[in-house]
Amino acid sequence: DAGITQSPRHKVTETGTPVTLRCHQTENHRYMYWYRQDPGHGLRLIHYSYGVKDTDKGEVSDGYSVSRSKTEDFLLTLESATSSQTSVYFCAIGIAGRTYNEQFFGPGTRLTVL
């Protein structure tokens, strides 16, 4: 158990509203990631962080922003939600080791944008 929690676990919102998803870890890992998972696409990286206030874009970052003010928390914000952002969002931590950056995932957040 990598000690990762996500909140909320489920959310339904309307188009145009801002949404913030939270990822919390208890073990002070440096690397944290946000992915979305959609049928037929697999997991796609949205943003990642390699330390407090250090973040970078992934392959599907448009429409999303992130913040990491504390090691344990990584926030994903949809500034103005759209129906195309309906998805399952997974947070992960990366553990650098022999095989380079194995990732462990939180339980996910199911987001529906109406």
Place this chain on the structure above:
Amino acid sequence: RKEVEQDPGPFNVPEGATVAFNCTYSNSASQSFFWYRQDCRKEPKLLMSVYSSGNEDGRFTAQLNRASQYISLLIRDSKLSDSATYLCVVGSNTGGFKTIFGAGTRLFVKA
């Protein structure tokens, strides 16, 4: 062409069968390779890292062929509990961090 490709399946096998999954990747600079397992409506969980020399963990064997750019996962003596989606994952840190997930191969093991 996708950077990481897997046969989506589904693979339907009886208990006790041996089943093999293959995965191809396009980035020759890739440095790390993994297999993850994902149960329905759950998060992916790391099953195995894949080493250049190949590695085995109980009924599971992973192989890497860098020359042909593919990774394989072999499951022997399949159990009902092996039913899940298996994700191939390839990582590199060339030109910035990058981890690419395949879309997954669905496995059903039947009694």
